[in-house]
Amino acid sequence: MQYSAEALIAPHFVRSPEGLVVSPNERALLRLIWRNPGISRSEITGHIDLTQQSVYRIVDQLTARGIIALGAPKPGHGRGQPSPTLRLDGKHAYACGISANTDVVGICLMDLSGRILGEASIALRELSMAEALDEVKIALAQLEQRAGLDRRAFFGIGFAIAGYHVGGTRYNAPLPLHEWSLIELGPLLSEYFDRPVWVHNGANTGTIAESMFGVGRHVRHFAYLSFNYGFGGGLISDGELLVGGNGNAGEFSGIFDVEESKRRPALQYLIERLNQNGVEVPSISYMRKNFDRNWPGVTEWVEEVTPAYNRMINAVRAVVDPQAIVFGGQVPADLAQMLIDRTRIFDRPRYGVHRPSPKFIISEIATDASAMGAAVVPFKSAFY
Amino acid sequence: MQYSAEALIAPHFVRSPEGLVVSPNERALLRLIWRNPGISRSEITGHIDLTQQSVYRIVDQLTARGIIALGAPKPGHGRGQPSPTLRLDGKHAYACGISANTDVVGICLMDLSGRILGEASIALRELSMAEALDEVKIALAQLEQRAGLDRRAFFGIGFAIAGYHVGGTRYNAPLPLHEWSLIELGPLLSEYFDRPVWVHNGANTGTIAESMFGVGRHVRHFAYLSFNYGFGGGLISDGELLVGGNGNAGEFSGIFDVEESKRRPALQYLIERLNQNGVEVPSISYMRKNFDRNWPGVTEWVEEVTPAYNRMINAVRAVVDPQAIVFGGQVPADLAQMLIDRTRIFDRPRYGVHRPSPKFIISEIATDASAMGAAVVPFKSAFY
DNA sequence: CTTATGTTACACGCAAAGTGTAATTAATCC
DNA sequence: GGATTAATTACACTTTGCGTGTAACATAAG
Numbered sequence A, B: 001m002q003y004s005a006e007a008l009i010a011p012h013f014v015r016s017p018e019g020l021v022v023s024p025n026e027r028a029l030l031r032l033i034w035r036n037p038g039i040s041r042s043e044i045t046g047h048i049d050l051t052q053q054s055v056y057r058i059v060d061q062l063t064a065r066g067i068i069a070l071g072a073p074k075p076g077h078g079r080g081q082p083s084p085t086l087r088l089d090g091k092h093a094y095a096c097g098i099s100a101n102t103d104v105v106g107i108c109l110m111d112l113s114g115r116i117l118g119e120a121s122i123a124l125r126e127l128s129m130a131e132a133l134d135e136v137k138i139a140l141a142q143l144e145q146r147a148g149l150d151r152r153a154f155f156g157i158g159f160a161i162a163g164y165h166v167g168g169t170r171y172n173a174p175l176p177l178h179e180w181s182l183i184e185l186g187p188l189l190s191e192y193f194d195r196p197v198w199v200h201n202g203a204n205t206g207t208i209a210e211s212m213f214g215v216g217r218h219v220r221h222f223a224y225l226s227f228n229y230g231f232g233g234g235l236i237s238d239g240e241l242l243v244g245g246n247g248n249a250g251e252f253s254g255i256f257d258v259e260e261s262k263r264r265p266a267l268q269y270l271i272e273r274l275n276q277n278g279v280e281v282p283s284i285s286y287m288r289k290n291f292d293r294n295w296p297g298v299t300e301w302v303e304e305v306t307p308a309y310n311r312m313i314n315a316v317r318a319v320v321d322p323q324a325i326v327f328g329g330q331v332p333a334d335l336a337q338m339l340i341d342r343t344r345i346f347d348r349p350r351y352g353v354h355r356p357s358p359k360f361i362i363s364e365i366a367t368d369a370s371a372m373g374a375a376v377v378p379f380k381s382a383f384y
Numbered sequence C: 001c002t003t004a005t006g007t008t009a010c011a012c013g014c015a016a017a018g019t020g021t022a023a024t025t026a027a028t029c030c
Numbered sequence D: 001g002g003a004t005t006a007a008t009t010a011c012a013c014t015t016t017g018c019g020t021g022t023a024a025c026a027t028a029a030g
Helices: A024-035 A041-047 A052-064 A129-147 A175-180 A185-193 A202-213 A267-276 A284-290 A298-320 A333-341 A369-382 B024-035 B041-047 B052-064 B129-147 B175-180 B185-193 B202-213 B267-276 B284-290 B298-320 B333-341 B369-382
Strands: A068-071 A085-088 A094-100 A104-111 A116-123 A154-161 A164-167 A170-172 A197-201 A222-227 A231-237 A324-329 A359-362 B068-071 B085-088 B094-100 B104-111 B116-123 B154-161 B164-167 B170-172 B197-201 B222-227 B231-237 B324-329 B359-362
Touching (some): A024 A041, A024 A052, A041 A052, A041 A085, A052 A068, A094 A129, A094 A369, A104 A129, A104 A369, A116 A129, A116 A369, A154 A185, A154 A202, A154 A369, A185 A197, A197 A202, A197 A369, A202 A231, A202 A324, A267 A298, A298 A324, A298 B298, A324 A333, A333 A359, B024 B052, B041 B085, B052 B068, B094 B202, B104 B369, B116 B129, B129 B185, B185 B197, B197 B202, B202 B222, B202 B324, B202 B369, B267 B284, B298 B333, B333 B359
Parallel strands (some): A094 A154, A154 A197, A222 A324, A324 A359, B094 B154, B154 B197, B222 B324, B324 B359
Antiparallel strands (some): A068 A085, A104 A116, A164 A170, A222 A231, B094 B104, B104 B116, B164 B170
């Protein structure tokens, strides 16, 4: 039997005999509220193809289940009976995002409304998988206690791992995560944490974070570049993550041949270069916080990676034609801007008209996008 | 108001007050019958999440409307009451695919079951758009008469044009199609032909043809390479065409910079080369029929385009990770094989495990894939 | 300031559509 | 002829749209 996180959802969250948490119309409504928190009930009809009566009923049922909360009406909203405002009720459920990177495991606790309830990280050092998971469990319990959470509201876990998909819930991760590689993570983790676990690639959960909290609120088609120790990314098409035929869509590093691969924009190379030049940069997160474009070697490195970078940008544009390309992962905003300034689109106009080009946007997600995205995955899969 | 082909569908095809031709469950059923013509009614339940009774009812209604036809039961199918076989009823509707290329306009007449009822082509030479359309209309009428069709069954038109999408139903096509460029083709053509017209890029309709008649019957994620005078393509993700943020997903030529663009695998360059070498190749369709890999210059040209070709293949693989890459358009099978033989995937294994790679498949669609795909578009949009 | 009027949305009941469950009937195999 | 499988038919349940009366508020007349 194929592992399925959906089948493990606790019964008190489930609505119908088919095991669904919400119906399609309910999902559409919850999505709308996600994108417009505090929208009034009466405004819903204008955005969704449902009558006022149906909206009333669905809202009524979702309120009764504690999934959405009614708020005071907006004042001064014209005449007529005032309509209550709607929000997702964070108290109904919370989820945990776990992001396994080469150096660190990030943890993000989030409620149904998208509020971050707590964050933590565990340095991997030489920890075995079992030891690391034990530490995650302890950290999770601490976060839960500090936030005063009721365990019954613990909906599930989103697990992100650096590396490519091999099949099922098996991934092939870089060396420090050797022990985490090529095994069925879904059954293992859901057994260990006693909750359904959704497993994804780390760059893809970063992409999901961007789609739920960042530019995805306004843009339906975009590519997300995840600059980390390595370099990957993800694609959002029509608001949904594109997984591809083998679950590895957005692994942009595959564009480069062996030679060019050394000049790809992975932050490991920049850190090496900086350390060679006498700039003490102990970690990627340190670099992100303290980045200075005048550090010796920065401009040089950027110039070196620019050809490979531009090839990648043009490949993404040609293949999937996104409306935007988002610079994310752990890239310092200033470094992203340097790349954007050097972007060249290979395009010749016809009749003076260019092919529409993507906008280049620097992600505004400050925390661990990968863990944050992992935390929404359970909700996105079941609620909205 | 935005142009919409759906809104122009003749009332006698429409089912519900919302203007839909079939309900979602009916669509699922029709798709299943499309992929398995002659499936027995009792087998349906195993493939779709519907009870035998619901299947009976839906089949009953679709039969009453003349959309599907019941056939004699398969003999020797075990005990129990024999179950009738199901097919799409071609008589219910036919559609016309029109593919405007730089040199020729292809026409394809197709019925609801996917059977080709007739084909024609019109050389463009120096024809104005109005003259070309008049000729198309005449050719269409001839094909209709020859096939003995009832005009009431004429469902709509799929129109394909070489060039990139600019917005709405406007495209930017190469010079011979200057007059067809940057205008709203949808309203213009639907007015002229008095039927709803769905407008797409030509490489994309070729992709749709492959998804409906070719490898798409077995593969849910694939990239389609359309080798024509120019070079383009399209993407199928989870069985559906990926359009991208501006409607230009799959315009693979955009991968190449100005310099490399001259060594991209567009057949115009091969023909030039062959003619220089004294091989008389008057047209692409001639080359397709009579291709000989031993013609002077063929191997040379293939070697020259191989680097750009491999970059493109790896870019497609990295970005969208398809299960298969299909060689289509008007490429001679032998030429496609020469490229496949030279394919190199930029991938280093980790723990001895490679990232899953796409299969390379030569399209088996012999006729004008672009017009053929254009012809199914109306049906795909409304029925399955 | 009070009151009448118009507007907007709430909230309830009912009908229609579509699906699942259950029971009966029909055709075929062993 | 009994077993088996699927075709039919009947009925219940869910979800949605429609109709309608009511509640709350804005505005302007008095």
